[in-house]
Amino acid sequence: MGLPRKALRTTAVGAVSATLVAGTALGLAPAAQAAPTGIRFVDITGDGGTVLKANVVTPANADDSRTYPLIVLPTSWGLPQVQYLAQAQKLADSGYIVLTYNVRGFWQSGGEIETAGPPDVADTSKVIDWALANTPADPKRIGVAGVSYGAGIGLLAAAHDKRIKAVSAMSGWADLIGSIYSGRTQHSQAAALLNGAGTITGRPSAELQQVFKDFFASNLSKEPELIAWGAKRSATTYIDKINANGAAIMLANAWGDTVFSPNQYADFYEKLTGPKRLEYRPGDHATPEVTGLFGLPNDVWKNTTRWFDHYLRGENNGIEREQPVQLKSRSTGGYEGYPDWKSVGATSRKIALGGTSTIRANVNSGADGGIIFLSSILDQIARLPPMASIPLLPRRYAAVWQSEKYASPQRVRGTAKLHTTVTSTKESGTLVAYLYDVGPLGLGKLVSNAPFTFHGQTPGKPFGVDLELFSTAYDVPAGHRLALVVDTVDPLYIEHNPAGAQLTFSSPAADPSYMSVPLREQ
Incomplete structure (x- = not known):
């Protein structure tokens, strides 16, 4: 017996309303600030000719005779392209070219929602191509960062594009099915949130609509297809490629994330063989990062910048010498460092x-x-x-x-x-x-x-x-x-x-x- 459809609708409406209110605030707050020198809004041709709406922020008084490290920021599920503008300004001020784009299927970008499918991964590479052709970006110093949906796409892109040297994946997933179908149980409120937000702010593909339909209907005959669909969209499936490409991977999540549980990030972290870092903090999905989207002091974004500063700019800031697993206790609010995940709860x-x-x-x-x-x-x-x-x-x-x-x-x-x-x-x-x-x-x-x-x-x-x-x-x-x-x-x-x-x-x-x-x- 499943959750009553009325309850699902109520859950979806409440969750989506909260998300859209937050999304509107996140989208408008940075835009309301003074526009930085060097910002421009552009159209980028993505995979299959799909037009992606993007903005580029370059360092003030950028010198075209030199190159700058590039950071690409795919947007979160349901949020507009100005989501990261406050952080983009900060990064540009410290010497990065930053390109943030609205993922396909949402807002003004073309196409349909592919849920981090192959077209989304290919889009990231197309965005990098565009930046290298149209900005003084350094092809040897490229990073990708994102919150939630952008985090998942960033990890997948690191498996398929060797040019990516560093990733910061905040409140994302490495195992999609292990997140919303853990214990072989549908996480109904999380899925209702994603479904509702996608329907209101984007254009779900026919495939995605069918996935949600089968998911909520508890259609066991479709379970193998659901698992295969999720595996194609999970970085853990491509762990060998990620390790072979060698990008430095930073993962950050919340203990109480009700969309992408912390367990699946820890499992993925243990499989990584390159430079890596794992951070956990109190909160729910994307809440540890939210103040940073307004340009306010934020530990997750601070460490993301340090991560890129070291692995893209070669700064000796010590982040690679810190204990790579950093946990913030729900009870004390203090940070604890560990050499690896298995040492947690020794x-x-x-x-x-x-x-x-x-x-x-x-x-x-x-x-x-x-x-x-x-x-x-x-x-x-x-x-x-x-x-x-x-x-x-x-x-x-x-x-x-x-x-x-x-x-x-x-x-x-x-x-x-x-x-x-x-x-x-x-x-x-x-x-x-x-x-x-x-x-x-x-x-x-x-x-x-x-x-x-x-x-x-x-x-x-x-x-x-x-x-x-x-x-x-x-x-x-x-x-x-x-x-x-x-x-x-x-x-x-x-x-x-x-x-x-x-x-x-x-x-x-x-x-x-x-x-x-x-x-x-x-």
Whole structure:
């Protein structure tokens, strides 16, 4: 059973409205500033003759007798070409030629939305061609940066164009299906946001329209096609080409990104063999970068500039000597450095999930991941994640396990993992796991969550479930507990629980169930 269409429409309208309001502000705020010397709006012929609307910002008093490093900025999903103008001005002031363009299918650019398909990747190369022919850009010093959609396109372009020497991919994806279909579960609010924004601000291709139709309809017969469609648009598919080309890759994301989860970036980062950097901060999709789009001080954009300064201009600014994995804690707001991702949460503690618990499906127990954007932004600004009263959760609809009280703070870092045995009365179903920080009064603050959907199981026959929750950095205070809650309904996801379904969780002696919690050493 899927999320009701009325709920999907409501979710889409709210999410799209918020995005378009933000997009309008982001588009107009930089444009309202004084136009910099050397800015011009141009038309660029993209792949197949498609016209791309773009703007070029050059250093003041640029000398045509010399060359300058080039940075290309593809726009985010649904946002206009002036999105990056404030940052483009800053980069130009420091000696870069900056070319930002509206990706095909959106706003005034021609074509249809290809969702980072081959035409989008080819467009990036065409834009580089144009810049080399029409500006004093240096062909040996080319970088690509972007937020969200622009980040995904930038990573793909680095696999297909050897001229690209550095990339900063902010709040993007490396695995598209691993983002919006993780745990074989449709992330309905995220997809509704993308679908709605694309329809309002652009021209979705027939292929994309069919993908969304099959996605929301839970059409399992189309699942192989969906996965193949996503793989073609995922940088992880082309990891060998990216490594062979050797571009320096910087990845930045938010712990609470409800569109592109942090896990898929970490997996991709570990596969990179060239110069690389991975940054995580509190927030939701693209919220850590948003102040930088207004030209305000911003850590992500600051490090992006440092990244390009070193790898395109050869500046000895020390970024290559810093710990390459940089995490900002949701609890302290401080940064922590690690030599690699596997060093994050170097130790782990298991919470035994003993006994047997049976829950009924199709009812939201009161534990959920919150609302797209709103919940993670509250966590980012006020450290107020989604909450639930753990003692009051109805055990008919939620299975609950708790740890002992911790005598010292527990610094959760990385990816918590659930291992359990499930028996269903139906062949299909969905479960959602939540990890809570529980205080003395029983109020739980959400640490992480993740969905899991199964199909084709034999009713009454136990099967194993291994589920990675979304990666995070969160401190559990001394005197608190950790609690695992599992139920079957969450507004963030489409669930697949037939009417009358029940799920039983057990812990066989030969294969005990547990939650493995990664911890930073004290």
